[in-house]
Amino acid sequence: MALAAFLLPALLPTLVMTELTTNAPAWDGAWNNTTSAPPGPNRTYQDPTYYSIHYRIIGTIFQGVIFAAGVLGNIMVVIVVMRTRSMHTPTNCYLVSLSVADFMVLVSSVPNEIISYYVLGDEWIWGRAGCALFIFLQYLGINASSLSITAFTVERYIAICLPMKAQTMCTVKRAKKIILGVWLFACTYCSPWLALTTTTAVYYKGHDNIETCTFALSRHHYRSYFFADIILFYVVPLLLSCVLYGLMARVLFQSNFDSKANGTTDSKKSSSNSSSRVQVNIFC
Structure with missing residues (x-):
């Protein structure tokens, strides 16, 4: 705004x-x-x-x-x-x-x-x-x-x-x-x-x-000042933000992927345990 x-x-x-x-x-x-x-x-x-x-x-x-x-x-x-x-x-x-x-x-x-x-x-x-x-x-x-x-x-x-x-x-x-x-x-x-x-x-x-x-002063005296403005307050913050948000996105994506993988593994373990209990009950 x-x-x-x-x-x-x-x-x-x-x-x-x-x-x-x-x-x-x-x-x-x-x-x-x-x-x-x-x-x-x-x-x-x-x-x-x-x-x-x-x-x-x-x-x-x-x-x-x-x-x-x-x-x-x-x-x-x-x-x-x-x-x-x-x-x-x-x-x-x-x-x-x-x-x-x-x-x-x-x-x-x-x-x-x-x-x-x-x-x-x-x-x-x-x-x-x-x-x-x-x-x-x-x-x-x-x-x-x-x-x-x-x-x-x-x-x-x-x-x-x-x-x-x-x-x-x-x-x-x-x-x-x-x-x-x-x-x-x-x-x-x-x-x-x-x-x-x-x-x-x-x-x-x-x-x-x-x-x-x-x-x-004459406008050409301000060129270095304006150039410093662009570098310090636009280019550097923009590049830094792109890099950091990229790293954050990777961490969040990896975390979500690991979470789903762990959920699948837990589901398989639960299914295996349930099957074992059923077999035990049948033979007992």
């Missing part, structure tokens, strides 16, 4: 960019008739653009439903697990961590995307601090979510494939320490985003004081 909420804000504007319409009055170049400052030597003025009313309605409803369902669902998970003592298990600890991460992504991304449907072009209304904070929270939530799922997968692997070790390794206390480590690592890793984002002025014809949230 959280990943969908994160990806949709990025995908929807691209998929329907043709829905952008110019709702502002036509620009006639007469600066004396507007409140805008005269063009500077290095300024490029764009035509004011807004999303169409149909796109606003559909986008607001669609993302509003995702936001409401995601926020309510994740809050309920946290409350139920925390209030029910019998649910204080290692597995549920990881689920709470995942719910918090999902909640963080929803809150930091979806409302801003809905707001963007109703403002001018790429206008950002939360200032420089808001730009850094919201981007940081989005990446923090996504990365913490990925790491929480990975930790949960490892815990399931130990419980199924190494049941003897699970009694000492898969404990609530240990799970809490791992979750704390996951969030500390994610916070440290994502902290550069607090300095790697900024707001810059965007000049629209007939409008002043418009800012947009964007990269603080």
